[in-house]
Each structure stands twice: as structure tokens, then as C-alpha cells.
Amino acid sequence: MGPTEQLRMVKKLADLDGMHVVVIGAPVPIQKQERARAKCLTNLVVELHGFGVDTLLLEARSANLNRRDVRTVTAARQNLLPARARFHVDHCSGAVEPLLWAANAIAGICRAARLGRSKYRDMLADRVYDVEIDTGC
Template identity: 65%
Template sequence: MPIAYGDESFREHSEHGFYVLTGVVFEPRMLDEAHETLLSLKGRRQKLHWHGMDAAEQQRVVKKLADLEGMHIVVIGSPVPLQKQERARAMCLNQLVVELFVVELYSLGIDLLVLEGRSPDLNQRDLRTVAGARQRLLPKAAKFRVDHSPGDAQPLLWAADIVAGVCRAAHLGKTEHREMLANRVYDVEISTGCHP
């Protein structure tokens, strides 16, 4: 059964802040190839990280990611004023649960989202958010859960980081990499309801 792997990127700003939360989903038959491809791109680093790559590396990594079959769900929420990133994350996570469940209806069968782990308190906040979204936004019989993994332990989380970085850059007007992933990314924009 496919699993979604998630990560985020955000920009806090009094007027132009936004939060990007991704759920990358690879076809089950592509998981091993995706895993090996990401490991091969890592080099000597502990993990792949979008902001740790130069422009040539970003181009190479996005090209490889575009070649792997999958559908990557991206929720972009705004505004995100200063000190409101966790509220924005919760709103985006609610929407991501809904979007992944809709993908489930189209037979991918996703019922688990693995997010890059943060602190124990923040991980618990994600668990509460997903439990609330499942109760309020999904049908009663729906099964959907979230788990956390250290970023350096799960290469498929690196794909989520890359997609989040690409979509953040596109939101800021640098669309070249987003265009390379055009048929692999489905993005939804929402209002976070966050105000200064």
C-alpha cells in the first residue's frame, strides 16, 4: 500500500508569508528505484536537502525526481505572518490529509503519511492535527494516520524536501524546476486564516 512522505518549507513575512507542505507518493513498484536513486544523489552528505545544494545539483536532482513515477500532493497556505508558522502548518496538514484521502479514493490506498520528525512536542501536535482532521473531515470509517521519521533515516523524505523547495521557489517566481515536475505535482492553495 503506498505511503506518502512529507516535508515542509515556509516563509514568514508580515504580508507575503506562505507555508508549503508536501506529500510525495511513488507507485509501489517504483519505491526501490526511488530509494536507490535518492541514495545515489546524496554523495557524502548525511541527507539530501534542497537548500544545501547548488544550482547544478538542484537541476540534476529535480531531473531524476521527474523521471520517477509518482504523484506529489502539495498544499500551499498563506498568509504566514511572523510567529504563525505552526498554525499555518496545522491548516496545511488538515488539507493534505483530505487531499491524500481523495487520492486514496482513486485506488492508491494511502492511509499513512510519514513526516520528517521534529521535536517530541511538535510531533505530538502533528498527531493531534491529523486525528482531528480524520474525525472532522473524513468519512467515519476512514483510516488515516501520521508517523514521524528522522530525516537522515528515510531517503524518501528527501524527495518531499526537494518538492517543497521547488514549490517554494516557484511561489517566489523561480518556476524552472516546478515546470520540470509539471505532471508529477498536484498543488492546492488555501488560506491559513493567520493574521498578524
Template identity: 50%
Template structure:
């Protein structure tokens, strides 16, 4: 039986009528490296926020520039592959539609890499249900052999592998908005592609 492959994903977006972009980044790491990667992310959290309360997590949006450089270099050192869907436009109040467009295409790409389980950061139940509906639509587009693909939602604070994705998504979003140093620090661990959101 083929190995069940799992990817982890998180998003970063700027909703704006002219320059909005939605980024959905998925991390593909060998399962044998998961615990080491989690430890690296926890160490990074402790280094950046020594007094972080229990249940805290790394969050790109709250990092100063120097911490972002360290974070992207750390992710590059962890390795693996980060498959990133970049959707535009992402108008104000249309980010869920942009997310759906990115998620559909991300499922297609991940399926081609052999992924069958996508773990995403949990949001509200209604929004989680939307993700599941989008994945079901994507499965139908892929055909009957894709019936095994599923999405699972996990709390962000308890899964450091999601922090990897948050860092990559944030770096790619800023790159698309003209700030490239963080994306460059990631090196060749990122494979990003454009998605037309029709928003």
C-alpha cells in the same frame, strides 16, 4: 482487503508578514518502487556531496542552483505523484499554524487518493504531538470511515523518500515566489493546491 497506501511528506516554508508561504509536499509512490527511489536519492546525495558524513541527507535549502535543477529532474524521473498543499499567508512566528492548516487539507486530499498512513520527518516530540492532534481533527472532519488514517514520524536522515518531498516542496515554494524553473523541471508529477491559513 484493500492495499494499505502510504505517503511520505516534508515541508518548505518562508515565514514573512507579506510574502510568507508554507508548503507541505507528499509523495505517493507504489510500494514496489520504494527501494529503487531510495537508491536514486542516495546516489544523488553521493553525487552532490561526495564527502557527506554518515547520517547526512539531501536538503533543498543547502543546494546550489545547478544541483537543484539536477534534483528536480531526478525526482521527475522517479515519477509517482506529489500532492502539495501551499498555504498562505505564513507570517513570521506563525508557521506552526500555517503547517496545521496545510496538514488538515493534505490529509483530506491524501485520503481521497486512498492513503491511510502519512510518514513525516520527525521533529521535537511536542511538535510531533501537534501533528498527530491535527491529523485527528482532520479525521473527525472526514467522518468515521477515516478512523484508520494515521501519521507516523521518521528520522529524515534514514528515510530517503522524505528527501523527494523536500525537493518538491522547495521547488514549489520558489515557484510561488516567482522562480519557476525548478517547478517546471518537475513536469506533471506535481498536483498542488492552495490553502488559506487564516494566520
């Protein structure tokens, strides 16, 4: 996207209701991407539960990787309070759920801010809650 389209996108994101919750994990070595993803996903479940969210919709990957995500969320759910708290995860394609573009855009905006390009992150300051974790990878 060019600068005009990027600015238009950030303005649309700012107009969306709610908070964008992002978990940023590092390091993420190529050979341990799934492990790092699982650690981030575990933390995301905890953060979302803290905001009263009980459903997470993830962009679909392969059936095998989707099952791995479900196992990760199931394990994370065991540590939520109160015990046996309800938390559900599902997958769908971006073609089915248009708002998945927002998650991708927010992730890119947060990454850019970490790399010193914080203009768009600053514009969304009160709409983005991001947490950095050490993946241990």
C-alpha cells in the same frame, strides 16, 4: 546546490513513481507558524485521502510538536469519508527515511515557482499537484 546539482535533483524527482501533493499556505506569520502548519496538514490529509493514500510520514521534530501533528491528523481524519476512514501519521528522521529529501525539494521547487522561478516546477508539471490555502493567520 548549484544549477547542475539542482537539475540532477529535479530529474531524479521526475523519475520517482507517484504524484507529489503539496499544500501551500499563506500567510504564515512567524508567531503563528504552528497554526498555519496545522491548517496545511489538515488540508494535506484530505488531499492525500482523495488519492487513496492512508499513511503519511512526516519528518520528526520535537516530541511535543510531533504529538501536535498527530492530534491535527486525528482531527482531520474525523472529517474524511467514509466515516472513520483509516489514515495514519508517523514521524521519522531524515536519516531513517531518505525519501524525505524529496518532500523538502518539492516544497522548495513550489515556493520558487510562486516567486517567479518556475523552471523546475515546469519540468515536474505532471508530477506535482499543489493546492493553495488561506491559513487565516
